[in-house]
Amino acid sequence: MTAAGTHDGALERLKREGRIVVVGASLAGLRAAETMREKGFAGSLTLIGDEPYEPYDRPPLSKQVLLGNAVADHTALPRRRAIDADWRLGVPATGLDMAARRVKLGNGDEVEYDRLLIATGVRARPWPNPEEGALKGVFVLRTRDDAEGLQRALAAGPRRVLVIGAGFTGSEIASACRERGLDVTVAERGDAPLVGALGGVIGAVAAEMHRENGVDLRTGVMVTSLEGDPSGRVRAAHLSDGSTIEAEVVVVSLGAQRNTEWLAGSGLGAGPRGIACDAGCRAFDIRGIVTDDIYVAGDVARSPHALFGYQFLSLEHWGNAVAQADTAAHNMLSESADRRPHLWVPAFWSSQFGVNIKSVGVPPMGTEILITQGSLAERRFAAAYGYQGRLIAAVTFDNCRWLPFYEQQIEATAPFPPEFSTVDRRPDGAKPLPADFPDPSVPTHGPTITLSGYSPADRKMTFTPGR
Amino acid sequence: MTQALLREIIDYANRANPYPLYEELRKTPVSHDGDGPYVVSTYYEIHSLLHDPRISSDAKNLKATGDDLLGDQSDEEGTTLPPSFLKLDPPDHDRLRRMTNRPFGPPHAPHRVHDMRDELGGLVTGLIDGIVETGQLDRIDLVDQFAYPFPVSVICRLLGIPREDEPRFHVWAETLAASLDPDPDADPTQRGQGSMDARMELGMYLAGLIEERRKNPGDDMLSQLATADGPDGAMTTMEALSTSALLLIAGHETTVNLITNGMLTLLRHPEALERLRNDPDLAVPIVEELLRYEPPVQLLPQRTTLSDIEVAGVTIPKGASVWLMLAAGNRDPKRFENPDRFDPDRKDIQHLGLGSGIHSCFGAPLARQEAQLALSELARRLENPRLLEDPPQYRQNSVLRGPRHLPIACDGIRP
Numbered sequence: 001m002t003a004a005g006t007h008d009g010a011l012e013r014l015k016r017e018g019r020i021v022v023v024g025a026s027l028a029g030l031r032a033a034e035t036m037r038e039k040g041f042a043g044s045l046t047l048i049g050d051e052p053y054e055p056y057d058r059p060p061l062s063k064q065v066l067l068g069n070a071v072a073d074h075t076a077l078p079r080r081r082a083i084d085a086d087w088r089l090g091v092p093a094t095g096l097d098m099a100a101r102r103v104k105l106g107n108g109d110e111v112e113y114d115r116l117l118i119a120t121g122v123r124a125r126p127w128p129n130p131e132e133g134a135l136k137g138v139f140v141l142r143t144r145d146d147a148e149g150l151q152r153a154l155a156a157g158p159r160r161v162l163v164i165g166a167g168f169t170g171s172e173i174a175s176a177c178r179e180r181g182l183d184v185t186v187a188e189r190g191d192a193p194l195v196g197a198l199g200g201v202i203g204a205v206a207a208e209m210h211r212e213n214g215v216d217l218r219t220g221v222m223v224t225s226l227e228g229d230p231s232g233r234v235r236a237a238h239l240s241d242g243s244t245i246e247a248e249v250v251v252v253s254l255g256a257q258r259n260t261e262w263l264a265g266s267g268l269g270a271g272p273r274g275i276a277c278d279a280g281c282r283a284f285d286i287r288g289i290v291t292d293d294i295y296v297a298g299d300v301a302r303s304p305h306a307l308f309g310y311q312f313l314s315l316e317h318w319g320n321a322v323a324q325a326d327t328a329a330h331n332m333l334s335e336s337a338d339r340r341p342h343l344w345v346p347a348f349w350s351s352q353f354g355v356n357i358k359s360v361g362v363p364p365m366g367t368e369i370l371i372t373q374g375s376l377a378e379r380r381f382a383a384a385y386g387y388q389g390r391l392i393a394a395v396t397f398d399n400c401r402w403l404p405f406y407e408q409q410i411e412a413t414a415p416f417p418p419e420f421s422t423v424d425r426r427p428d429g430a431k432p433l434p435a436d437f438p439d440p441s442v443p444t445h446g447p448t449i450t451l452s453g454y455s456p457a458d459r460k461m462t463f464t465p466g467r
Numbered sequence: 468m469t470q471a472l473l474r475e476i477i478d479y480a481n482r483a484n485p486y487p488l489y490e491e492l493r494k495t496p497v498s499h500d501g502d503g504p505y506v507v508s509t510y511y512e513i514h515s516l517l518h519d520p521r522i523s524s525d526a527k528n529l530k531a532t533g534d535d536l537l538g539d540q541s542d543e544e545g546t547t548l549p550p551s552f553l554k555l556d557p558p559d560h561d562r563l564r565r566m567t568n569r570p571f572g573p574p575h576a577p578h579r580v581h582d583m584r585d586e587l588g589g590l591v592t593g594l595i596d597g598i599v600e601t602g603q604l605d606r607i608d609l610v611d612q613f614a615y616p617f618p619v620s621v622i623c624r625l626l627g628i629p630r631e632d633e634p635r636f637h638v639w640a641e642t643l644a645a646s647l648d649p650d651p652d653a654d655p656t657q658r659g660q661g662s663m664d665a666r667m668e669l670g671m672y673l674a675g676l677i678e679e680r681r682k683n684p685g686d687d688m689l690s691q692l693a694t695a696d697g698p699d700g701a702m703t704t705m706e707a708l709s710t711s712a713l714l715l716i717a718g719h720e721t722t723v724n725l726i727t728n729g730m731l732t733l734l735r736h737p738e739a740l741e742r743l744r745n746d747p748d749l750a751v752p753i754v755e756e757l758l759r760y761e762p763p764v765q766l767l768p769q770r771t772t773l774s775d776i777e778v779a780g781v782t783i784p785k786g787a788s789v790w791l792m793l794a795a796g797n798r799d800p801k802r803f804e805n806p807d808r809f810d811p812d813r814k815d816i817q818h819l820g821l822g823s824g825i826h827s828c829f830g831a832p833l834a835r836q837e838a839q840l841a842l843s844e845l846a847r848r849l850e851n852p853r854l855l856e857d858p859p860q861y862r863q864n865s866v867l868r869g870p871r872h873l874p875i876a877c878d879g880i881r882p
Binding site: 374401 | 514515518519520521522523556557558561773774775776785824825827
């Protein structure tokens with residue numbers, strides 16, 4: 001039997017005349033579509049996106065666009081090649097029939113597929129009180145429209161901006177406000193900005209950056225309510241410490257929610273933490289069985305990573321979306337033996353208060369941190385995170401050219417603390433410190449699976465999405 | 468074995484085509500014997516060492532080995548100038564490079580290089596017109612008549628060196644560039660003295676100029692270095708001196724060689740030259756491929772290990788001298804398909820020609836723009852250009868490698 005004879009030609013048929021549907025017309029969806037065409041997929045390709053725009057780039061939205069240096073509608077992603085797709089833009093996917101292999105759309109249409117790629121990403125977590133969230137002057141920042149609206153509000157010169165949440169997006173917004181000369185208050189529930197992503201040692205540096213740049217930073221507080229004036233404009237926010245902040249613009253920057261609701265009841269392993277998939281991007285159904293024809297990529301995917309104890313990681317990283325889309329597209333068009341795992345080492349960057357921040361690995365896994373180069377006080381350093389005697393992540397502030405080295409060390413499961421000397425080692429880096437991440441034992445919002453039935457023959461699984 | 472191979476690479480007899488020797492060298496990614504340096508010749512190993520904080524560029528970390536014939540010639544010791552940021556580690560390197568970058572590149576001076584385009588175009592036009600005026604199109608020395616004067620004028624204008632002083636500069640710069648060559652046959656004492664004198668004279672000259680610019684600053688880089696007052700404070704006079712000396716020397720030989728190696732390669736690949744003539748935009752990918760295929764800086768001979776580090780199965784001990792063979796890495800078949808092929812259409816071209824990491828070429832944007840302009844204009848204006856000698860006569864230097872003369876002929880020069 002020849003190699004070609006070992007399968008039934010289904011893959012060749014798929015490549016020639018199959019139907020591939022991509023739900024999610026952003027970075028991951030577009031890059032996957034390009035890869036599929038590159039790999040010779042000649043069948044029909046449909047891209048479904050709930051926004052009316054062709055795929056655009058998000059990193060500039062919280063930086064250049066807010067500063068007024070770039071226009072939101074000029075952030076379209078460059079195309080690597082023509083993809084000859086049937087675009088269904090401005091229409092959300094509303095349901096999935098796995099058995100019939102059909103995606104249902106918001107306008108009542110149904111699209112059939114032989115292979116499905118889900119890249120629906122995340123959306124901004126809204127203000128929990130919808131009425132308060134609907135006040136004029138209250139924003140979130142995720143989409144092009146969000147950025148345009150917020151940019152206009154900032155350009156109007158509000159007396160004060162309140163940013164709720166000091167993660168990366170919140171910090172970048174605060175930075176843009178200061179650069180525009182606006183008074184800004186940042187309210188953060190944790191003890192410091194960026195503390196969830198980089199821990200308390202680095203968070204303290206971030207806090208200094210905020211304060212030195214004139215941000216009114218309030219940590220350890222929650223915004224309990226937003227108050228509007230009679231015309232329905234936001235005018236103030238009330239904080240858990242009893243204080244009130246008067247602000248004309250409020251930006252809710254409380255992280256993201258994964259766009260998986262449309263899959264409720266479909267039987268796919270989708271929930272608030274994303275869609276679980278194997279290392280090859282094939283989605284799991286709720287029984288924990290891997291599907292053959294449904295793949296996931298980008299922010300919405302949750303996949304196990306060999307380097308990090310096979311933890312299921314969901315990463316909201318630009319580079320992850322590109323790499324995972326590429327792997328998913330490759331695997332969708334490959335025999336099982338030719339499939340590749342998605343082993344991208346997590347990496348992200350941010351730019352705030354004139355400082356370039358970059359990270360590799362998974363800092364929140366780290367329990368210890370060592371400043372290996374430079375100094376915290378100068379805000380120019382490289383720091384390594386350790387976990388059970390291993391180097392698990394690294395972060396640099398204005399020092400990113402060394403990062404490839406740390407990435408290599410992480411890939412090689414190098415020991416922590418590092419055993420070597422480096423250029424620019426300072427007293428800061430004499431010994432490891434506790435990395436000081438917030439207590440991870442807070443309640444999670446994960447979904448629940450319950451088993452019911454009396455015998456293995458009628459055992460059923462019930463899936464209850466998290467709140 | 469390694470020593471013998473290194474000697475061959477340094478040997479002038481092999482200057483015209485060291486690539487077969489590099490191929491031999493790559494068989495052992497990290498090679499070493501006796502007291503010689505650890506020579507790293509494969510792409511991935513070089514690339515990772517360029518980002519490795521366990522590697523120092525400061526010669527002070529080098530453990531003296533006494534009879535190291537091929538080792539670094541520390542020609543700067545005992546002279547009046549402190550080491551430039553090229554030979555420093557962070558944080559000193561970072562501070563000086565940052566301060567130097569303020570008047571040169573983004574974010575503070577994003578337009579500087581771009582805005583020089585018209586001036587560069589004028590220089591190129593003037594030099595080619597000058598060739599027409601000689602009336603001798605049957606023997607043009609592309610180095611003396613074009614590739615050398617062009618970047619030298621550019622760096623002098625960038626720094627704000629008075630034009631009448633340019634000729635003095637050529638002599639100093641050439642002496643100092645030559646001192647980078649680890650030629651085992653040269654008399655080290657004599658050469659050391661020559662380069663020391665040149666550094667001294669150059670330093671005195673620049674000191675005078677800096678003094679003058681402090682009083683009457685212009686918008687040239689020397690004025691800006693002399694009067695810098697950013698978040699990093701001001702440069703000391705000595706720092707401004709060694710930094711401007713570095714810019715001047717680095718701006719000399721390297722771009723000359725990029726342009727000359729470029730024309731030589733294009734004349735050996737007439738189809739690429741023809742395409743460039745019809746499409747000046749092709750200069751962008753052509754220059755990138757040239758930086759891979761014939762890099763002006765062939766190797767970096769002045770790195771040192773701060774710890775014992777393992778590279779490709781070899782432990783390089785602390786304090787060892789490490790040579791990074793950029794030109795060998797650029798032709799590593801594990802990294803590039805058909806690496807010995809000059810291919811202007813190559814898409815995957817993350818070459819080592821400008822280094823990488825914190826010491827990556829400071830002048831890269833300027834060098835690229837100069838080479839793109841020079842090559843596309845030469846392609847456009849020279850009618851039926853051809854090589855008169857192949858290979859041409861090379862410079863002695865094995866580090867900054869390029870032809871000393873490039874005699875060509877052409878049928879005419881288009882307006």
